[in-house]
Amino acid sequence: MTSQNLSTREWLLSDTPESRRHARLAAMYKGWLTLRGNHMAMIGLAIIVVLVGTALFAPLLAPHDPFVQELGNRLQPLGTEGHILGTDTLGRDILSRMIYGSRITLYIVALVAMIAPIAGLLVGTVSGYAGGWTDIILMRITDIFLAFPRLVLALAFVAALGAGIENAVLAISLTAWPPYARMARAETLTIRSSDYISAIRLQGAGPLRIITKHIWPLCISSLIVRVTLDMAGIILAAAGLGFLGLGAQPPSPEWGAMISEGRRFILDHWWIATMPGLAIFAVSLAFNLLGDGLRDVLDPKDSAS
Amino acid sequence: MSTLLDVENLWVKFPTRNGVFDAVRGVSFSLGRERLGIVGESGSGKSMTGRAILRLIRSPGIVEAGHVSLHGDNLLDKSEKEMRSVRGEKISMVMQDPKFSLNPVMTVGAQIIEAYRLHAKATKAEAYRKSVEMLEAVAIRDPERVMKAYPHEMSGGMGQRIMIAMMLIPNPEILIADEPTSALDVSVQGQVLSIMDKLVKDRGMGLIFISHDLNLVSQFCDRVLIMYSGRIVEVCDADKLHEAKHPYTQGLLGSLPRFDEPRDRLQVLTRDPAWRDAPSVEGRT
Amino acid sequence: MASTHYTPKRQPRLPLPSWLKGTLVTLASISVTMLGLLFVTFFIGRVMPIDPVIAVVGERATQEQYHNAFLELGLDKPLITQFAMYVWDVLHGDFGMSLLNARPVSEDIGRVFPATMELATIGILIGIILGVPLGVVAAVRRGSWIDQIARVIALVGYSMPIFWLGLMGLLLFYGILGWVGGPGRQSIFYEDMFPSVTGMILVDAALARDWGAFKDAFSHIILPASLLGYYSLAYISRMTRSFMLEQLSAEYVTTARVKGMSEWAVIWRHAFRNIRVQLITVIALSYANLLEGSVLTEIIFSWPGIGNYITTALLSADMNAVLGGTVVVGLIFVCLNIFSDLLYKIFDPRSK
Numbered sequence: 001m002t003s004q005n006l007s008t009r010e011w012l013l014s015d016t017p018e019s020r021r022h023a024r025l026a027a028m029y030k031g032w033l034t035l036r037g038n039h040m041a042m043i044g045l046a047i048i049v050v051l052v053g054t055a056l057f058a059p060l061l062a063p064h065d066p067f068v069q070e071l072g073n074r075l076q077p078l079g080t081e082g083h084i085l086g087t088d089t090l091g092r093d094i095l096s097r098m099i100y101g102s103r104i105t106l107y108i109v110a111l112v113a114m115i116a117p118i119a120g121l122l123v124g125t126v127s128g129y130a131g132g133w134t135d136i137i138l139m140r141i142t143d144i145f146l147a148f149p150r151l152v153l154a155l156a157f158v159a160a161l162g163a164g165i166e167n168a169v170l171a172i173s174l175t176a177w178p179p180y181a182r183m184a185r186a187e188t189l190t191i192r193s194s195d196y197i198s199a200i201r202l203q204g205a206g207p208l209r210i211i212t213k214h215i216w217p218l219c220i221s222s223l224i225v226r227v228t229l230d231m232a233g234i235i236l237a238a239a240g241l242g243f244l245g246l247g248a249q250p251p252s253p254e255w256g257a258m259i260s261e262g263r264r265f266i267l268d269h270w271w272i273a274t275m276p277g278l279a280i281f282a283v284s285l286a287f288n289l290l291g292d293g294l295r296d297v298l299d300p301k302d303s304a305s
Numbered sequence: 306m307s308t309l310l311d312v313e314n315l316w317v318k319f320p321t322r323n324g325v326f327d328a329v330r331g332v333s334f335s336l337g338r339e340r341l342g343i344v345g346e347s348g349s350g351k352s353m354t355g356r357a358i359l360r361l362i363r364s365p366g367i368v369e370a371g372h373v374s375l376h377g378d379n380l381l382d383k384s385e386k387e388m389r390s391v392r393g394e395k396i397s398m399v400m401q402d403p404k405f406s407l408n409p410v411m412t413v414g415a416q417i418i419e420a421y422r423l424h425a426k427a428t429k430a431e432a433y434r435k436s437v438e439m440l441e442a443v444a445i446r447d448p449e450r451v452m453k454a455y456p457h458e459m460s461g462g463m464g465q466r467i468m469i470a471m472m473l474i475p476n477p478e479i480l481i482a483d484e485p486t487s488a489l490d491v492s493v494q495g496q497v498l499s500i501m502d503k504l505v506k507d508r509g510m511g512l513i514f515i516s517h518d519l520n521l522v523s524q525f526c527d528r529v530l531i532m533y534s535g536r537i538v539e540v541c542d543a544d545k546l547h548e549a550k551h552p553y554t555q556g557l558l559g560s561l562p563r564f565d566e567p568r569d570r571l572q573v574l575t576r577d578p579a580w581r582d583a584p585s586v587e588g589r590t
Numbered sequence: 591m592a593s594t595h596y597t598p599k600r601q602p603r604l605p606l607p608s609w610l611k612g613t614l615v616t617l618a619s620i621s622v623t624m625l626g627l628l629f630v631t632f633f634i635g636r637v638m639p640i641d642p643v644i645a646v647v648g649e650r651a652t653q654e655q656y657h658n659a660f661l662e663l664g665l666d667k668p669l670i671t672q673f674a675m676y677v678w679d680v681l682h683g684d685f686g687m688s689l690l691n692a693r694p695v696s697e698d699i700g701r702v703f704p705a706t707m708e709l710a711t712i713g714i715l716i717g718i719i720l721g722v723p724l725g726v727v728a729a730v731r732r733g734s735w736i737d738q739i740a741r742v743i744a745l746v747g748y749s750m751p752i753f754w755l756g757l758m759g760l761l762l763f764y765g766i767l768g769w770v771g772g773p774g775r776q777s778i779f780y781e782d783m784f785p786s787v788t789g790m791i792l793v794d795a796a797l798a799r800d801w802g803a804f805k806d807a808f809s810h811i812i813l814p815a816s817l818l819g820y821y822s823l824a825y826i827s828r829m830t831r832s833f834m835l836e837q838l839s840a841e842y843v844t845t846a847r848v849k850g851m852s853e854w855a856v857i858w859r860h861a862f863r864n865i866r867v868q869l870i871t872v873i874a875l876s877y878a879n880l881l882e883g884s885v886l887t888e889i890i891f892s893w894p895g896i897g898n899y900i901t902t903a904l905l906s907a908d909m910n911a912v913l914g915g916t917v918v919v920g921l922i923f924v925c926l927n928i929f930s931d932l933l934y935k936i937f938d939p940r941s942k
Contacts, residue, residue: 144626147927148920150879151885152900158914159904160634232749239751240886244901259754266757267765277754285749361847393850405841410863410939420849455939470850
């Protein structure tokens with residue numbers, strides 16, 4: 001029977017995959033079906049899609065230029081003509097600033113999500129695979145970074161490097177990699193001692209091949225879950241740094257910085273700080289929901305619910 | 306023989322995403338002051354039957370039956386609170402692996418004393434004395450030391466004897482032993498079984514012995530129920546097991562190696578779907 | 591078949607009792623971690639684009655003054671010597687002078703730390719008192735409405751920026767309803783009205799029997815403490831739930847039921863007893879997080895604690911203060927970890 005006779009769906013759900021690619025696609029499709037059944041995860045995914053869309057089409061969506069000040073029109077309340085979410089202290093349109101702010105959030109999240117897990121994966125697998133002194137030293141370093149409170153360490157790094165988005169990304173990554181390293185090491189240790197790794201080694205595979213071709217792929221799924229769940233933390237940390245004036249610098253419309261600007265007027269003009277906060281909340285909630293759903297699909301043994 | 310327990314048309318159901326799964330499908334049997342074996346493979350519903358009698362099936366699982374009566378008293382009509390004075394005091398249960406069935410962070414003594422004091426109005430000192438006696442009865446040397454020990458410090462055989470002591474201390478009338486020896490070393494299995502057997506006999510109790518081991522059950526019990534896929538397919542006296550008529554029982558017996566009939570190849574059990582659908586045999590005497 | 595025998599790796603022979611060896615290993619690993627901690631702060635201090643000499647002598651110092659201070663700070667010595675000097679100083683509780691107020695940083699930290707501790711302690715108490723029972727009930731009544739509520743509480747806690755929630759709290763309870771005191775630890779009226787003994791205002795006011803001041807301090811602390819409490823509640827209840835679920839499916843729980851125990855006793859006397867140890871670790875971690883993670887909360891509520899101190903120092907490039915604060919917070923973190931390990935050993939019979 002060839003795959004031409006079947007619909008794509010049947011081909012994907014076949015119990016007898018004909019190739020590795022087929023098996024992989026089938027597994028992904030089944031995972032997707034499970035995930036699709038999880039309404040909460042789908043809501044999360046929808047919010048993230050909206051976020052990405054907003055960031056991509058910010059210039060088209062924003063009703064105003066986020067940087068243009070209109071001092072005569074400052075501190076307008078919600079529902080003002082032309083400014084649905086009102087204006088801030090300098091008369092800038094809050095909605096437009098929030099729309100542009102999604103770009104910054106996405107930028108930070110994407111960068112940290114690239115740097116921290118990869119760094120952690122490298123350290124963890126090398127440590128777990130090599131063992132001995134390499135393991136002891138690398139794990140000590142990991143422990144030292146874990147011993148620091150995350151935000152305080154990030155603060156100290158930003159202080160040393162100077163305020164700004166790139167440095168905030170670097171600082172958050174520096175504090176975010178150790179848990180990944182721990183996780184990757186634990187996985188490597190279990191995988192390393194399994195029989196099929198011995199079999200591969202007997203066939204003459206070197207450490208590099210074993211790590212990249214056999215250990216990394218198996219770490220990926222738990223890593224993805226962890227990254228998704230971590231996203232919320234990254235967003236909150238970035239916003240926190242922005243709020244403290246150590247992340248994105250004015251006049252950049254970063255959400256945390258916007259809350260900081262609105263803080264002084266919280267009692268009389270509450271919406272200035274409220275709206276960006278809601279945006280942060282919605283986005284990190286979305287990542288948490290999606291992460292929970294992904295965990296059920298990819299890592300069922302860890303799922304608590 | 307007086308009947309202690311009578312089970313009529315017992316069902317255990319678990320609602321799942323793909324409809325209701327019936328773990329036990331209409332089982333009826335009775336138990337006197339005897340040793341009744343329930344044999345079957347994994348998933349045959351034998352453990353569920355044992356747990357359903359004690360009403361230990363947790364939601365979403367559902368237990369339904371015509372009746373499950375103890376001395377004519379239907380246990381299914383009892384409130385959860387009334388049920389508590391049945392559990393332990395009237396019917397008790399020994400589970401498979403003492404490594405998991407004893408609380409790891411409580412001393413052995415505390416757990417046995419607790420079992421006793423739940424049903425007997427006794428002072429701590431009395432309960433302690435009684436517990437030590439009970440440990441002696443299950444052939445534990447140095448019971449005073451064991452009372453202070455934690456379960457992880459015990460071997461499997463000792464753990465299971467402690468479990469038996471704990472379950473028998475309130476003096477129940479029925480003991481359900483759910484694979485009591487399958488987690489143990491072969492060397493201590495016999496010892497644990499003979500201790501259990503002696504105590505059950507001396508006290509004139511009824512025993513439900515759940516196992517997958519046909520030989521063990523035939524040596525140890527008076528009567529055997531053979532379960533398959535949630536139903537009883539055959540009932541016979543233990544000493545007449547080799548005369549069993551049902552093809553499943555014959556298949557099980559045939560798949561066991563025997564010293565007296567060496568064979569090159571053991572029989573492989575072929576399952577007939579009709580067995581699943583055939584009505585349950587009644588296990589009453 | 592002696593030749594196929596597998597010889598296990600020879601254990602290094604140390605004529606020490608195992609408990610002593612265990613303690614030594616723990617001590618060694620702690621000191622390595624602490625040394626590493628100091629190295630990181632030292633490193634940050636050195637890569638800072640701030641000249642430590644100018645920080646001491648000021649912008650208008652003469653060449654000679656500058657040079658003397660340079661030598662005095664030991665900046666001519668190799669980095670490793672400088673690091674050793676730094677460790678030596680820290681071990682003696684010397685974090686250098688603060689640039690802002692020209693006082694020893696250690697003194698400043700001693701002054702601000704009680705404020706943080708007071709806040710974090712009330713926060714963690716709220717988290718424990720509400721979070722543990724909530725987690726247990728959510729696990730026992732899995733899938734019920736109370737489990738759903740616990741889930742929502744946790745999700746919101748994991749997703750909401752704490753500084754924003756704090757602002758909203760201030761807006762609602764202080765600005766609109768007027769139920770609580772505003773930012774700060776106490777109203778100006780009560781400042782310096784009673785002696786500072788512990789540095790924790792609630793305790794000091796109680797010691798001085800100044801109940802007016804106590805009430806005032808309470809109205810100031812309750813909102814930020816509840817805020818921190820909410821975040822630790824979210825975490826503690828979630829962890830409690832998952833620990834409990836694991837225990838409730840354990841066989842010994844069935845044993846307890848077979849004995850005829852009430853469900854209440856099964857849950858609290860048997861299952862809960864088994865999660866105590868894990869729970870201690872979670873609570874210690876959560877407390878450590880409150881002690882350090884209250885940075886943003888302290889800023890929002892103008893709370894003069896260590897987080898506020900570090901941030902203020904940071905914004906004015908007072909590096910000694912930043913690093914001193916960071917080291918202290920890191921030390922607390924490590925100490926709490928050791929403490930929870932210790933409790934682990936006491937409470938879990940299997941660890942002996």
